[in-house]
Amino acid sequence: MLQVGDSDAVQIDSLIQTANMCLHRTTPLMPHMAPTLDYLLVSIGHLSHFHLTDFNYYPIHKVVDSPASGNYFGRSSWESDADYWHVINGNIGSGHGHANLGHFDLVLGGQSVVVDPGRYTYVDSPERRALKDAAAHNTVLLNGENYDPPTDSWSFQSLAEPQAGMVFHGPGLSVVTSVYRVAPAGGTPGTITRQFIWLTEEHTWIALDSAVAAGENQMTIPLNFAPELTVTAQGAGHWQAVSTTIISHAASGTVSDELYSPKYNQLSKLQRLTLTQDFTDHGFNDLVIAPTGIWQDVSLLTSRQAGNTSAQVIDPRYCYGVRLTTPRGDKLYVVWQKENTTVGDLLYFVDDIPVFGNLTVIRQDHTGQISRQIVRL
Incomplete structure (x- = not known):
């Protein structure tokens, strides 16, 4: 079981295998775990006064949404080389008492990224506070x-x-x-x-990020990488972490050594x-994390408003997004129209492809064939 919040990463093979035995059933996880049992739970199960198999159980889902707590989870399979992601944006009491609004975890091919x-520790100390800080998320x-x-x-x-929180699951994608709202005492109020x-x-x-705050400000986006990974710069806006590529058009990116606690007191x-x-x-910013070799290029989109043929720069509030290109020439567009257009036509074009809707994902293969998913109108 991977860390969610500050919980230790623990082995749960025996718990799942014991449940399988008590319920006389198998799950997609069973072939991937050692045949180990929790004998205390087995003995308690035999003392129970009801038949465990009388209950109706459901298959294990690979996507779980918990809007009440602000947690969203997804994984590609139950194989050891699966992809996994987690997003949290819940009340601080539903997490782990740390500053982690808008936080995500990511595993690619079974490797924590x-x-x-x-x-x-729970003892007040510089280490405790550093690991509770928003920058540690x-x-x-x-x-x-x-x-x-x-x-x-x-x-x-003070508390943000x-x-x-909104979620969408469609063919080939999930969106969270x-x-x-942040308003630290003596700090900058704003909405992320x-x-x-x-x-x-x-x-x-x-990740497409937006920050709203009056005046001159700066978005700060920390990304904490698994301790076995070394992050190296590959050029402007491009970093490598072993077999993972990280791309962003942020103004700058710096790498530093920071604290990590795999388990309590370690x-x-x-x-x-x-x-x-x-x-x-x-303000706006983009971030793409993918296995190396999937994408040949990631570019910020330029767009134009329907009915306007001039070279006018479109405010990113009305049309913002990225274009990802594969080595074969297939293109994928993610277009975010965060604010409604109040002046002029509501339709926009990116690479002469019409887009309409709050969030749109468009795939264009190397032959020019286009398919689109309008995530939110």
């Missing part, structure tokens, strides 16, 4: 400010608020939208919106890639 650094901050600043091991000076797009067949994770190091993007009032 982007992780939660854990908890280490894969989220978005304004001007590098912790939006849930702690005052001791358990208390906070989850505003909304997280919105939260994250559009997470998971492309199943392409094993690709995309402490080591991982590498953190911190992206920053300056903006005035309303």
Whole structure:
């Protein structure tokens, strides 16, 4: 069981195999686990006064949505080389008491890529506070400010608020939208919106981020990589973590060594890639994480508004997105029209492809054939 929040990564083979035995059933997990049992649970099961097999059980789903807690999960299969992702945007009491609104975890091909650094200790200390900080989570901050600043091991000076969470599952993709409001005491108030797009067949994770805050500000996006990975720069906006490629058009990205706690009372190091993007009032940023070789190019889109043939630059609030191109020449577009257009036509074009709707995913193969999914109108 992978870490969710600050929980330790633990083996649960015996728990699942014991449940299989008591219920006289198999699950998709069974062939991949050792034949081990929890004999205490077995003995308790034999003492029960009801027949466990009288209940109606459902198959194990690969996608689980928990809007009440703000947690969303997905995985590609039950094989050991599966992809896995997790997003959280819930009340701080539903998580692990850390600043993790808009946080995500990512596993590609069975390899942990982007992780939660854990908890280490419950004793108030610099290490405890560093691991509770928003920067220790894969989220978005304004001007590098912790939006849930702690005052001791358990208390906070102020708390950010989850505003909304939406999810969509369609053929070949899942989309999770997280919105939260930050207003740290003495800090910058603002609203963060994250559009997470998971492309199943392409094993690709995309985050389109927006920050709204009055005046001159900076989006800070920390990405905490699994301790066994080394992050190296490959050029402007391009990093490599062993067999994983990370691409962003943020203004800058720096790599630093930070704390990591795999289990309680254990402490080591991982590498953190911190992206920053300056903006005035309303800012946007893109992030793509995928196995190396899937995409040959990732570009920010230029767009035009229908009925306007001039070279006018479109405000990203009305049409923003990325184009991903494979080595074969297939193209995939993710287009986010965050705000409704109030002046002029509602239709926009990217590479002369018409787009309409809050969030649209378009695939164009190397022959020019187009298919589209309108995630939200």
